[in-house]
Structures are given as structure tokens and as C-alpha cells.
Amino acid sequence: MVVVFNKLVFDKELLSWYFITLKLKETIEANLRKSQAKPIARTIPLGLYKYNPVLKPALMPQPLPPPPLDSTWIISILRKLEQARKYEASSPWETLSIYRVPKSLRDVDHTVYTPTIVSLGPYHRGRRSLRGMDPHKWRFLHHALTRTGHDVRLYLDAARSLEDRARACYEAPISISSDAFVESLVLDAIFALELFRGVSPEGFQRLGYSPKDPIFGDRNIILSLKTDMIMLENQLPLFVLDRILALQLGNEYSRSAPLALRFFDDLAFNEEHLPSTAYFDPLYNAGSSESLHCLDMIHRSLVPRSKSASSPRRSSRDQLLARGVNFALTWPCSGDFGLPVGDMGRLRLIHCVAELREAGIEFRRSQKSDQFWDIKFKDGVLYIPRLIIEDGTKILFHNLIALEQRHLECGNQITSYFSFMDDLINSEADVRYLHDKGIIDHGLGSNGAVADMFNRLCREVVIDPSDCYLSELSEQVNRYYKNKWNTWRASFTHKYFSNPWVFISLIAAISLLLLSAGQTFYTAYAYYKPKKSN
Incomplete structure (x- = not known):
């Protein structure tokens, strides 16, 4: 009986170990299946991103397949690149010379960049506050045609031939039509040239204008016109002025620069007036006429653009x-x-x-x-x-x-x-x-x-x-x-030598100090070195 009981107990213990082992095996297999279904994220060494012949191809990171060429994303990128190409082709960066004033500068003081009486060029054309000068522009054109006996189509054809060059001088596309742009070139050029020639020795009266002309007879209006015509946004290419002036005078070598410099002469801010030709190189300007206007011309006359010792740019970073x-x-x-x-x-x-x-x-x-x-x-x-x-x-x-x-x-x-x-x-x-x-x-x-x-x-x-x-x-x-x-x-000089009374007080104080020092010396000397008795 005892033997049978011991055997049952022994078989029960074996059975218990058997069930524990079976349960442990099932748990391990379940965890393995779970880990294979959701792999644990691990940091991949940087070396694995590079080609390594030791690794098997299956372990190498595979590149993503390229998107199809007809995808919406690729088409939009190609369209933007084409727009950029057209913008680059339509923007004459090399010939720009008449710019818009940056907003950061305009916000400081917009009044010094905005014309108040006349507009030249396309930037401020048609502004309501400047329309009052338009009838006078047409009147000046009428005077010029009457004086020269020319047909207006002569000037229009000349301006038409210069239209592309003139548009290339302005920043950003000019939205006005071709006819309107050519018309504005003729009107503005004649207006400027009449002003330039009116202050020359021949004078307004010799050009056919009355001494009481509402424009030429008012000095305040002339000064306002000058300040408007030196603004960066209110410029005309100088080659347009040169072509119209050459037609008026019948001389293809005529240049408007000397006339313009004389017109702006009283705006000089140095010791002398603006030089008419002293610092103006006509050959240099003729070679770069596509980037020259009145403001640029004044800049050249004030600061010569040369590499000589007379040029102010004497010190550079190098x-x-x-x-x-x-x-x-x-x-x-x-x-x-x-x-x-x-x-x-x-x-x-x-x-x-x-x-x-x-x-x-x-x-x-x-x-x-x-x-x-x-x-x-x-x-x-x-x-x-x-x-x-x-x-x-x-x-x-x-x-x-x-x-x-x-x-x-x-x-x-x-x-x-x-x-x-x-x-x-x-x-x-x-x-x-x-x-x-x-x-x-x-x-x-x-x-x-x-x-x-x-x-x-x-x-x-x-x-x-x-x-x-x-x-x-x-x-x-x-x-x-x-x-x-x-x-x-400098502090000592300013404190004691700027006022004569302070200087006198300083001398008196120094003299008193020297006298006191001398008296003290002789007193001490007499005490320590008494006179010898006979």
C-alpha cells in the first residue's frame, strides 16, 4: 500500500513538471509570433546606409521607386521651372538702371522719393496728383514742333525704335501698352529737354515762351520740377533724351548731359557748383548710355568713377x-x-x-x-x-x-x-x-x-x-x-585754458603754491642749518 502511494506521488510530480514545461513552451512561441508581427524599432548604424559588399542584398536599404513622370507633383514642378525660365528671360538684369525705392527706405520718409508736381517715366504715370502737368507737356510738345517744323511722327518713330531698350531700363514688367509707352517717352523727353534748354544761355524766350509763362515764369515751380526730376523713380533713360535732342538740332552727336548738369547746377551741395564737364566723361557715358539717367549723371559728376588716386574709394577691405x-x-x-x-x-x-x-x-x-x-x-x-x-x-x-x-x-x-x-x-x-x-x-x-x-x-x-x-x-x-x-x-586744456579768468586763477594758485613751498623750505633750512656765530 505504501509502495503504491509513493508511486502515485512521484507520477504526480512528473506530471506537474510536464505541464509547467508545456506552458512555458507555449508562452515563448506566442511571444516569438508577436515580435515577428511587430518588429522592435532599433537605431540603424550610419554605416548600413552606405554600400557594404559584406552585407547581403536583402539587408541593404532599398531606394524608393521614382514617382511616375505623369504624376501631378512632377507636372507642377516642371510648370514652375518653366515659369522661372520665362521670368529669367524676360528680366533684363544687366540693363536695369531705374529702380523702385525699397520699402524699407520709403517707410523712413516717403516724401523724398515721391514726386509732387510732375511724373517722368512709367512708375508714377497717371497719378491724380500729377495730372496737372499733363496739359503743359502737350503745350511744350506743340512749341517744339512749331519751332523746328517737324512732324510729330518723327519723334514717335524714334521712340518706337528705342522702346525695348527703354523698357529694359525699368524694374519689373511695365504694364502699359506699347503706344502709351512710346507716347509717354516723347512727351516726357520733350518736357525735360525744353526745361534743360530753357535755363541755358538761349533762355525760355528764345525758345518761344512768354516771360509770364505759368511754368517757366515761376521760380518756385522750376525748383519743384528740379527736385522731382532727381528722384530715382522719376527718371528717363538718357539715350532717349539724346535721340530726341539730336532730331531737334539735326546733329546726331548732340548730348543732353551738359544741358542737364547746368539745369541742376543750383542743387549742388559742395563748395562749388556741379561741374558741367570737369568730371563728366562723355565717352564713358556714351559707352554705357543704356544705364544712365539724370540722377546717375549727377552721381558721376560728384563722385568720379575712376581707379585713380583722385577717386574717394581709396581704402578697401583688401x-x-x-x-x-x-x-x-x-x-x-x-x-x-x-x-x-x-x-x-x-x-x-x-x-x-x-x-x-x-x-x-x-x-x-x-x-x-x-x-x-x-x-x-x-x-x-x-x-x-x-x-x-x-x-x-x-x-x-x-x-x-x-x-x-x-x-x-x-x-x-x-x-x-x-x-x-x-x-x-x-x-x-x-x-x-x-x-x-x-x-x-x-x-x-x-x-x-x-x-x-x-x-x-x-x-x-x-x-x-x-x-x-x-x-x-x-x-x-x-x-x-x-x-x-x-x-x-584735452580735459586739462578745456578746463583751465578755455576761460581767461580760470587761467588767471590757475596761475595765481600755482604762484601761491610756489611761494608757500619756498617759505617752508627756507624756514626748515634755517632751523636745521642755523647761522654760525662769530
């Missing part, structure tokens, strides 16, 4: 690098040009007048040069030519800067100069000091208005300080400014 200036550090972190950041994050070239005066730097009007950009620094003295500022020249400043911002072939001499002057002038006191020194002569009403004008001129303007012709001069001035001895000497 020259400064050759002299050991490390731009990786100096812009804008540290170094000689590590100055505070000005408006809109622009790095300042130089300290203001008040700060430079504290360091002992003097300002004098340059007597050796009448070119406004020809600034010199020598022995702690900054020589700056005279600058004349009027309402008209203010508009010219803004549009010359806008031209340099858009037309890179112009360089950046004007922008560099006004950026330098903007850094010098921070307040009304700075303008007052420069005015007292004869450097700035203005008619804007107050020194504060001049300071505000300079602070607005280069706002939102992009300029690379390393590509500024005044970089080397600014570096010299900043080194002088950082010399503590110059600051101490």
Missing part, C-alpha cells in the same frame, strides 16, 4: 587686411572699429563730435579741397570740406543713397560719406559746432532739423564698413581717441 586688420574680430566685436551700434543695428564708424572733442580732436574746414567727400585727418585735426544743405539737396541726398543701394555699379561713396557724417552728428550741439567752424552751412531753419536729417539719411541703409573709403581714416581717428594721454590733455 587694403585693410594687408595692413593687418583682423575683421573676424573687429566686426563687430572689438578692435579699432569696435564702436557702439547705431540705429537699426548699424555699426558706427566713428564717435560723435562731442566725444571726439573730449579726446582733443579738433575740427576745421578744409581749405585744400572743395570736394565734399575729401575728408582728412592729421595731427589730431579732422579736416572736412564745406557742406551746403537746402531743401532740394536733402532730397538729392536720399535719392543718391537709394541709387547706390540698388545700382551696385555706382559704388558706395555717397553712402559712406553720409554714414560717416551721421555718426559724427548725434545732436543739435554737434551741428552747431560744425556750423560755427564753417563746415556745415544750411537753410533748414534750425540745427535740430539738420541733426534729424542726418539721423534719417542712413536709417535702414545697408553698408559694409570694411568696404568704406573712410574706414582707414576712421581707424586713425579711433586710435587717437583711445589714447588716454590725449583725453587728459
